[in-house]
Amino acid sequence: MTMTLEQTAELAGAIRSEVGKAIVGMDDTIEHLLIALVAQGHVLLEGPPGTAKTFLANCFAHATGLDFGRIQFTPDLLPGDILGSNLFNFQTSQFTLTRGPIFCELLLADEINRTPPKTQAALLEAMQERRVTLDGESHALGDFFMVVATQNPIENQGVYPLPEAQLDRFAFKLLIPYPSAEEEAKIVSRFGERSGPQKPADFGIAQIASPDAIAGAQAAVKQVTLAPEIIEYAVSLVRATRESADLAGGASPRAAVLLSNAARARAALQGRNYVIPDDVKALATATLRHRLMLSPAAEIEGKLVEDLVSGLIDETEAPR
Secondary structure (H helix, E strand, C coil), X not given: CCCCHHHHHHHHHHHHHHHCCCCCCCHHHHHHHXXXXXXXXXXXXXXXXXXXXXXXXXXXXXXXXXXXXXXXXXXXXXXXXXXXXXXXXXXXXXXXXXXXXXCCCEEEEECHHHCCHHHHHHHHHHHHHCEXXXXXXXXXXXXXXXXXXXXXCCCCCCCCCCXXXXXXXXXXXXXXXXXXXXXXXXXXXXXXXXXXCCCHHHHCCCCCCCHXXXXXXXXXXXXXXXXXXXXXXXXXXXHHHHHCCCEEECCCHHHHHHHHHHHHHXXXXXXXXXXXXXXXXXXXXXXXXXXXXXXXXXXXXXXXXXXXXXXHHHHCCCCC
C-alpha cells in the first residue's frame, strides 16, 4: 500500500485522537511514539509508578493494530523466557521451536531495569537487526517490531542500570512526569468510576490502522528530502556532545543516524516532504539524553543532561 504524505499525516492525527480517548496529558509522548513507529525505532519510557506507561503502550498498540506482547522483567527472568527455545517433541522425534513473547510487533518490556544484564542482552539483536538467533538459526521479527520499555527512576534497590550498548539502541528516552492538577482531575474523572482491569476497548479505542497502512507510512518517510545541510547540522550537534567538557561520554554515530531518520519521520507526520532544522531541534533531547554521561565535575555542580543538550542546540549553528 502506497501512502502519500497527506494520508500519512491524516493517519497520525487519527491515531493521536484515538489514543487520547484514554490517555490524558501525554500528547508529546504519543507524538514521539508515532515518530518511532514510522522511523522504525524503539522507545524507553521513564517515570514514577502509576503514570500510565504500561496502559499507554497497550492503547497505542490497540489503535495502530500492532500485535501486542508484554514481558514483566524480574530478577529471575532468563533469556529463554524472552526468546523461547527448541523443545524435543517425543511424538515426532524432532525439536520444535516454542516462541517466546518477543515474537510480536509491539513489545512492552515492563520495568526492564529489574532484570540482570544477561537477560537484558537478549534484546540486543532483536532491537538492532529485528531478528533473534536460537541454536544457530535466525528468526525474523518483521519490519514493525518495536520495543517500548519502561523503568522507574525512583527505586535504586533491586534494579540493574541498562548498559550503554542497550541504551544506544533506543531511539528516544521519554520522561513521564506526574500530571498537572487539571490533568489529574481528568484522570480521576475518567478512571475513578471504573473497577477492575481496564482495557483500551473500554474507552472506545478502535483499531484504525492496518499493517498495510503502517508499511505505507514507513515508505512515505522515504519520500522526505534530507538535505545535506540538515545532515551536517545533525552530525555537528551529535559531535558537539563528544567535545563538551561537561560530558564524560558523548553520543555515537548511531545517534546521528537515528536523529536524522526521526527528523524525516516528524516531517512526514506533518505532511512535509522536506526536513527543517526545527525537526532536528525538537527531537534532539529525546534522542541524546540517554546517550550522554556527565563528567564528575558537572555532577558535583548539579548540572542536568537536558540543560546541556539545550545549550548545545543554541551553540550549534543551524542552516537557514
